[in-house]
Amino acid sequence: MDVQNLTAEDAKAEHDRLVETIKAHDVAYYAEDAPAVSDAEYDRQRQDLLALEARFPELITADSPSQSVGVTPAKGFGKVRHKVPMLSLDNAFSSDDLREFEGRIRRFLGLDATEDVSFFAEPKIDGLSASLRYENGKFQQGATRGDGQEGEDITANLRSVTDLPLELSGAKTKVPDVFEIRGEVYMSKSDFLALNTAQAEAGGKIFANPRNAAAGSLRQLDYEITKSRKLRFFAYAWGEVSGLPGVTQSEVLTVFKDWGFSVNPLSKVCTNMEEAIDAYRKIEELRASLDYDIDGVVFKVNRLDWQERLGFVSRSPRWAIAHKFPAEQATTLVEDIEIQVGRTGALTPVARLLPVTVGGVVVSNATLHNEDEIKRKDVRKGDTVVIQRAGDVIPQVVEVVLDKRPDDSVPYDFPKTCPICGSHAVKEINESTGKEDAVRRCTGGLICRAQAVERLKHFVSRNAFDIEGLGTKLIETFYEDDLIKSPADIFTLEKCDAAPGNLQRIKNREGFGEKATRNLFDAIDDRREISLDRFIYALGIRHIGQGNARLLAKNYLSFANLRERLSEMGDASGEAYSELLNIDGIGAAVADAVTEFFHEERNQDMLDDLLREITIVDFELPAQDSAVAGKTVVFTGTLELMSRQEMKAKAESLGAKVSGSISAKTDYLVAGANAGSKLKKAADLGVSVLTEQEWLDLIGG
Structure with a gap:
């Protein structure tokens, strides 16, 4: 991937895709002990992610796989x-x-x-x-x-x-x-x-x-x-x-x-x-x-x-x-190209392959990433392709073997409508650059069955509410049968099932019975209390994964506070928006996605229904025996006693919050030589200004 030639919008779209893909691979590897591909391809995906973040550092968030490791432990063990x-x-x-x-x-x-x-x-x-x-x-x-x-x-x-x-x-x-x-x-x-x-x-x-x-x-x-x-x-x-x-x-x-x-x-x-x-x-x-x-x-x-x-x-x-060590590769045939629709509406093309063994694992699917990637590699139905395994659940097509292409081959025509709900599928336009996003998305929103189902799957997934027994197939079935259409429906399922006149009791379904039904209801009841960071992640807000969810929880501490601040948020010049952007690791894309979610009336209704059924536990900051724990610090100017990177790392290890800009909530500005405008703003706001040595003395050397 040539990141130097990507536009900011293309980079953002590719970053979104990589984040979602790598997370799925982490679950397969760490939680299920069943990776479908080799470590080499997985590492290539991570390398692409890191290259993007190096070229476009504004894409780095606490949610990125570059900032996290592994997955939540499975059940069955303490x-x-x-x-x-x-x-x-x-x-x-x-x-x-x-x-x-x-x-x-x-x-x-x-x-x-x-x-x-x-x-x-x-x-x-x-x-x-x-x-x-x-x-x-x-x-x-x-x-x-x-x-x-x-x-x-x-x-x-x-x-x-x-x-x-x-x-x-x-x-x-x-x-x-x-x-x-x-x-x-x-x-x-x-x-x-x-x-x-x-x-x-x-x-x-x-x-x-x-x-x-x-x-x-x-x-x-x-x-x-x-x-x-x-x-x-x-x-x-x-x-x-x-x-x-x-x-x-x-x-x-x-x-x-x-x-x-x-x-x-x-x-x-x-x-x-x-x-x-x-x-x-x-x-x-x-x-x-x-x-x-x-x-x-x-x-x-x-x-x-x-x-x-x-x-x-x-x-x-x-x-x-x-x-x-280098990745393992194999050659096989593209039997078909299908489109999958994710919870954010992204249309992702997948190559269905003639099954082939790569490094001891049978591979039958490969990601084609997005519309632009298909065009760039010119992948077509009937092509012979080189695939590469590397830790992803779905491996990647490396290249097409052109001398084996059939004479009647035609380029793949990417759909302009959602294959699930028929809504228009569009590439969003970045208002600042005027350029198209690399990912085509369904505009159907909540009317799109695929998006609604994928959001519900995400809501009950291992790192969210983690409801045992309520897996992918059951969510799909219950959605089709109008039993679960929204997150709140999960927690009212037992009550609705027991309603007088209900002739479609869950216990009478194939594969259930009294015991299995009771186990499902008990598993749901066990999840009526959830930590703030897991709840934020469960909402499925675009760009909000585990890392960013924890970051928001750490800074807002309670869901009531988070909801109030974000619901009242005005335009980009408002205090609440600036407060969100001042969180180290939160960029404009994340801030806009969160703001949009909490300003959507249907989401507010969903939250009202859900909060009547569950309890969200406030986030507790870990105790830190440090003079700067919980304090917000900004570093500016040329630092001489320690590199800026080491200074920032040390501050965070002691429980301080490092910000990139001065605000009324900043506790300390550590100013090196040639401090500039931040020094003046700190003086205007009454923020404590420390020299490097004073800061080191404060944190104990």
Whole structure:
């Protein structure tokens, strides 16, 4: 994707598409243990997203997959809140990407070219991430990554994993009182083949690959099933600790070995980036000969004090990166092109393929993204195409094999009306640029069955109300039968079902009965109370995903306050609109979408009906032992004691809100050299102005 030639509107449309697609892929991978495609294509999608956000930084929101990791934990296991988040890693796809990674580190830390930066290189194991908590040297609790903040309690199952000591007794190093070991649970290739052979003989499930087998085995509710399968563990990181037994990554992992953990033998310290690049090449050469799957190499800054200074962005550490191996591809036939309509009205073309196996997974669908993408690649029915798997639920068409195109081939004619409701499908015009959006959208709104159904599916989805048993098929059926037409109908379903004279009781439907019906009603009742951030996300407002929903909840604290402020919002010059835009991470597109939602009368009616049935729990800011927790700070001018990026990161880690503009609600302006107009505005508004040193003194250095 050539982001340099995209208009702002085209970039926004492509960003919207990537956000929705990647989120669906995250659910398939993290929650369902059933990715339909390889990690390489998934990484390509993320790379496209990051390239867009680098070229158009105004698109970055807390909702973007670049700012989040994983998905909400599934049911069936208890929940474990990670005291130190389990984050994902940014990706590199070339040696130049690795060199740029080193450059970012140098710029952030203010290092000159003469200072060496050493890296710890280790194979990236293709398994299931787990965190193991030890107290006084004894294994107490184990958890999956989950959404990075909260995972599943799999303590019992982890006790059966090879390479996982139940008690630590280092011969050389004392074990701290509290230590969370993190690493990857995996299944060796030889054990995987043996498992599938046994499964086939017994008529059981055949696993697609060792990663799926490991994940499926570890997340069994029946401990005996997990115990019967040979799972292994490589340790490579840590979470909450009461002390660290080393000052570098390599020193700590050496201690892990002393405590009885398996540390990958191919791991090594590289004294500079060129050595690191060479390590990648050597590990890639060994890949096929290993008895376990790897999909790349991870590089971490070796010095722990530098890791601490570098800190984290929302979904990944600044001090680590994964260099993935190249994507797998295959050639197949486009049997048809169909249009799917999403909850925001976007018409998305999908290629129906002659099924083909790519890297051990059968692929029968591929995304064609949008109308412009079909034209650019000139994909047609009957074409032979190269497809590429990479972590998306639907893989991507890379290119058309033109010399195999049929003689009677004709270009695809993208529909100008919605295939579901018949409404006009248009490309919106950006008022500021006068150019068309890349995505064509149905104008039917709530009269469009596809949009209405997709919004209801979103409302009950895992990261929203998470109503067990009320899945995709049931939503579609209940919508068609006029049982659920709006979110409030979900919570009045039992009352309507029991109404006198109702001859279509749910218990009499095929697949139900007394017990199943009772379970459904109980599951709905269990979700009559919901946190503010999940509720905002459930509303399905365009551009509002989990990250932005949490951002709004964090700043408005209660739904009553949020609704009041946004419902009364005037034009872009009003105070309420400026207040919304001043939230770090909220841009004009998000602000406009939120404003439009709360100004729509039908949405207000929907909210009134819904609020009679549910309770929304106010957002509580986490306690921070910091002088700046909850304060709003703006940085301006040339900062000399610390890079602006590091200064901002430190402020946010202490609970402060970082804004890009001065307002009456700003608590501090930290002014470096050549501060300019923000300094004058701060003086006019009576905002406290601090020098860099005064700010550092305030936050304790």
